[in-house]
Amino acid sequence: MTTSKRGRPRLTDRRRSGATPEEEILDAAAELFAANGFARTSTRAIAEAVGVRQASLYHHFATKDDILDSLLVRTVDTPLRLAHWLSASEHPAAQRLWAMAWFDAHQLLASKWNLGVLLQLPETRDPKFAQFFGKRSALRAAYVELARDVGGDLHARLPFHFVEAAIQLRVEEARWVADVGPAAVACGIADSVLRTVGYVGDVGGVRAGGAALLTEFENQ
The missing domain is CATH 1.10.357.10 (Tetracycline Repressor, domain 2)
Incomplete structure (x- = not known):
């Protein structure tokens, strides 16, 4: 408080x-x-x-x-707001999922401090942080719905966890992330999310549409 x-x-x-x-x-x-x-x-x-x-x-x-x-x-508030905004969008499902994955991965990779590692602290399992875990569960559910819209149920639970891999990448591959750049690494994660859920179309076109969606979200 x-x-x-x-x-x-x-x-x-x-x-x-x-x-x-x-x-x-x-x-x-x-x-x-x-x-x-x-x-x-x-x-x-x-x-x-x-x-x-x-x-x-x-x-x-x-x-x-x-x-x-x-x-x-702070690690979930803005991504959750984006997820709600994307769920109401009529843009193609692949673009919406890519935008969600890129934005979330990028904020985990590019924030000043690696706040994602706080999720791994044993203290965070305490019921006193129930509000946070409620929001995190809502974000995970939003990922599942976006993934289902692209590729059905089979791998719909994977994207959320793929994105959270950015936390460990930042710990174990810090130099590589710095050399390549958080934006490029986030792009690779978002591309992988699409392929994982079964998307077989042109990822380049999805990237452009997803980036446009994020610009629209940030300018609202």
Whole structure:
């Protein structure tokens, strides 16, 4: 739970990116959670990374769990909004699935910190994060529906998990991802998703249509 209280003056000049103190705290926490794990990261360490007193952090987030919850939700909120938008679109199913897979993979690959690894933290299995997992389940269901529209039921559950492979790619193939570029890697994942569900048409044409869909979504 975030709060609206005003924090105490900071100890140092601004150290983190973010337009608000909450954004700065989330930026620091994302880096520390991804590098050190949730259990080994204290609120004191987060506060020090931001350059504020520990007490000031609690003016914005009541608990460390609330910080993690906010970060987890960020990994699915925009993809889920895109999924709902695509489900209402009348564009070809292959273009919609490609757009979904590219967007989701790209945000996992290109975000400042590898927030996807937070999904692998054992602490995230706690029922207190039920809201996040409810949203993640809704996103997975949206992938299944998009995949069914392209290739039926047989492999409809695979695309969601193909896209989440971007998390491990970023860990184990970091140099390759940097050299090739997140956009190109996301393109490869999205192309593979289409082939996996049985699409046999021209992928190049689907890419162009999917990219146009994403431009439309981002400009709405």
